[in-house]
Amino acid sequence: MLVKRIEEVFECIGLASLIVLVFLAAVLRFFGLDMSWSTDMAQLVFAWVCFIGADLAMRQDRHMGVNMLVDRFSLKTQNGVLLFNNVFIIGFLILVAVYGTNLCIVNYQRTFNTLPISYSYATASAPVGCALMIITTIIKIKTNIMNIVKSDYSSLEKKVEGGDVL
Known part of the structure; x- marks a missing residue:
């Protein structure tokens, strides 16, 4: 949970920084002032926000997916597919x-x-973000295997707002 919280704070700060950088650059350009470094800084922050955000979305099962077919399967089959x-x-x-x-x-x-600064600071976002997603995926695989071992697939039941189970 600490990692998730750190990622959430990082995402908020990163997205706010992107908005401020791009907005300031646009406003200052209107007045003829150069802030060309903001483009490179925005690129650096954007790379990190994308990869850390991908792990955060994966942790919360918020990645986009097409589940129309898989949702029609039994929970046991869904677990196997997952x-x-x-x-x-x-x-x-x-x-x-x-x-x-x-x-x-x-x-x-x-x-x-x-x-x-070195461009490696931007490219490092890929292996770091993927390492975080690997950890998240290992946790998900462990859950899938435990579902099989216990023959309990209730962790896969979809919950709607209000607490009802679909």
């Missing part, structure tokens, strides 16, 4: 983390156009 998907997702995340780490290493000498 387990398969989670194993597939973890494989993909491992690939992105490995190649993202390589990208960080390759970009360590490259700097932003207007900021005197």
